[in-house]
Amino acid sequence: MTNETVTHTILKANGPQLKEVDDNVVREIPLTVHYNREEIATLLCSPSQTEELALGFLLNEGFIRVPEDVYELRQDPADHLVWVEGKPCLLQKELMSKRFVSACCGKSRASFCFANDALMVKPLTSSHSIPLKEAYEYAAFLQSHLPLFQATGGIHSGGVGYQGQAILTSYDIGRHNVFDKLSGSAFRSGSELENRVIFFSGRVSSEILLKVAKMKVPILIARGAPTDMALSQASALNITIVGFAREQRLNIYTCPERINV
Known part of the structure; x- marks a missing residue:
């Protein structure tokens, strides 16, 4: 968990009392994802499972579909960069231009691939209970x-x-x-x-x-x-x-x- 937090000195109030203490604060990094040499998005995230985050993002946004679509994945942890080389995506330009993506639930996420969502999302037939x-x-x-x-x-x-x-x-x-x-x-x-x-x-x-x-x-x-x-x-x-x-x-x-x- 060392890499996940930083320590800040803060003032903590308890009733009328103020006390200086060290507090753990979660880290946030900008992870820039490239697909086939094109910068796709910068995701604001925690510094864990960043390769999985990049793959999941590309999967859920329609750039890749199956593991065979991914030819190579490289990462620069120091500069928070991930490069994925994979099967050419015919709709890559239409799917999105370069975006900067907030970690919170702003409109940037909702509007990513709204048209593409209709192609990717179908009613489920699973009877699992x-x-x-x-x-x-x-x-x-x-x-x-x-x-x-x-x-x-x-x-x-x-x-x-x-x-x-x-x-x-x-x-x-x-x-x-x-x-x-x-x-x-x-x-x-x-x-x-x-x-x-x-x-x-x-x-x-x-x-x-x-x-x-x-x-x-x-x-x-x-x-x-x-x-x-x-x-x-x-x-x-x-x-x-x-x-x-x-x-x-x-x-x-x-x-x-x-x-x-």
Whole structure:
């Protein structure tokens, strides 16, 4: 965790008292992604799983589809650069010009490839279901496996689960980056996603729902609340959204047949 945080001296208030203390603050870096020698985007992110983030970003934005599309990946950790050489993308110019992407949920992310989203996202046909007990296990995992959050309070986290076990995990200052890192990790390892569960520490916006749909994961379990647009999209795309998942409590918003008592 040394590389993930920096220490700042701050003033901490407790009632009328002020005390000077050292505080851990989460790091943020600009990661510039190149595809076939073209600068595609600069992602503001945590300095972990940066190769997975680059691959997941390119995958979710339609530049690559299968591992064979990637010929070479190189990284310069000092200057936060990633170069990917791969199968020529016929729509590369149309997909996006050079962008600077905020780690938060600004409009830059939502407008990335809106036209391309319609081509990439289809209603899911998975009939995968899980017992309610398993859903609680993923909620408990989020609560108990967040040492960096406990140290800084400054990150989101998520994972891919199967039969109550976390098979992939990621964390980042940016909500979207968590999903791109999970996508990139699965892409690299050849992990199955279509009959898995994603669990996530944050809220579920329409942008997050689209990430899940592109990953073809049928069940999303989140600690936070969904938006109405996310629920509308989830219903149309046959995705189960579970929100406010904490300890032995949760809300099932869409496609409840996938959660069994």
